[in-house]
Amino acid sequence: MNLGLLTYNVPNSDWVKQVIEAEYQVAWHAQDVTQTLTLQLAKPVDLLLVKLHEGWSALDIQQLTPYIDCPIVLFSLDGRDHTQQVFTAFGFGAKDYVELTGAQQAKATLLLRKIRQQIVLQGIKPRPAEPVSTTLPVIIAIGASTGGPSSLYELIQALPKDFKAVIVIVQHMDGRFSTGLADWLERATSLTVKLIAHREKAEAGTIYIAGADIHLRISEEGRFLYSEEPQHSLFKPSIDVFFESLAKNWRGIAIGVLLTGMGQDGALGLKLMKNKGWFTIAQDQASSIVYGMPKAAVHLQAATEVLPLDKIAARLIKLCAD
CATH class of the missing domain: 3.40.50.180 (Methylesterase CheB, C-terminal domain)
Known part of the structure; x- marks a missing residue:
């Protein structure tokens, strides 16, 4: 089970990565939409987590969904009200959102629970490796x-x-x-x-x-x-x-x-x-x-x-x- 992270270089991102890696593998960690698209095509993941922050735009999800063929889950750590942007992002194809507040252990538990929920709901199975064919023309x-x-x-x-x-x-x-x-x-x-x-x-x-x-x-x-x-x-x-x-x-x-x-x-x-x-x-x-x-x-x-x-x-x- 491989996950991708898009965090925009926002503080506390390393903590999130450490929490996820307690149970899953983080295949890559992107800082912007362009890098996310590049990394996903090079090494596809089974689930993408996107961190919201002040000034975040749901238009990022609109740019991602035509090329990202895995569920996208939004999360925030800043305690801000992201309701309007979150529902706009749902309209563009995001699957879920979780607001992480409170003690560190409580936030970690909530985030891992949300990931497990998506695995069950979406029927996510690890992607098999795709061998390169030597019989196809260049x-x-x-x-x-x-x-x-x-x-x-x-x-x-x-x-x-x-x-x-x-x-x-x-x-x-x-x-x-x-x-x-x-x-x-x-x-x-x-x-x-x-x-x-x-x-x-x-x-x-x-x-x-x-x-x-x-x-x-x-x-x-x-x-x-x-x-x-x-x-x-x-x-x-x-x-x-x-x-x-x-x-x-x-x-x-x-x-x-x-x-x-x-x-x-x-x-x-x-x-x-x-x-x-x-x-x-x-x-x-x-x-x-x-x-x-x-x-x-x-x-x-x-x-x-x-x-x-x-x-x-x-x-x-x-x-x-x-």
Whole structure:
């Protein structure tokens, strides 16, 4: 039984961790929502405990629940009235709340009782380890935005005709240009280039282009799935959404590449891929038309290597040959 803790660096957090570890294992201890998402995808837990504090926002739960597939229990130690935020958090998917007051032993007993209740109510069972498959093809996931098409053309052109990996490209663009991008990139290579169809299965030696105006994910069976969720996402398709689904579901090996683009879409997803032990690449500033997304990835320490565009293909060839 593994638990995760999100405490925001609030005082007394170490005490809570010690109480829990008397009966359960704390797999990780996060200080913010971003770190929580990263750690959960790298090492999923069976229950997440979130500590409330002055100024805490239930919107944090709204950000977590699309990606956290375990019960979330809220708790507080500060004696403040968190009623309004707690009920808002329930609406976003949190399962329970416990206010811990009084003597230390009483608080510890109450917290452990609440955890046991959730184990029974939710029928929580420890997660089995998921072995990595050596029979699945390597997936190279590439995210790009502003300046992406020309960068993609140059990268793909440098790959050999017998390249055996699956390449999945998530490019921010208007829906009218999806087919045109696939047709144009096909001129750069002898590999098959195609727009992804819903529920299509990933096949080695193929370059797949995500459709525009809708999010792309991959299932545990290696099939591509389109979805409108999350609705609030600034970009459709979102690079983060695909990278995160890959980190969560793919049981083979993947490589992440984040190319030129404005904003920071893809940076968090690349970090999740790196935390899985996968190799990740961010394009360097000098060769980027817009150094936004790669810069965000570098800032998050999400890139195993930062490379100029003209060196990325050679690195991918070597990684897939090893």
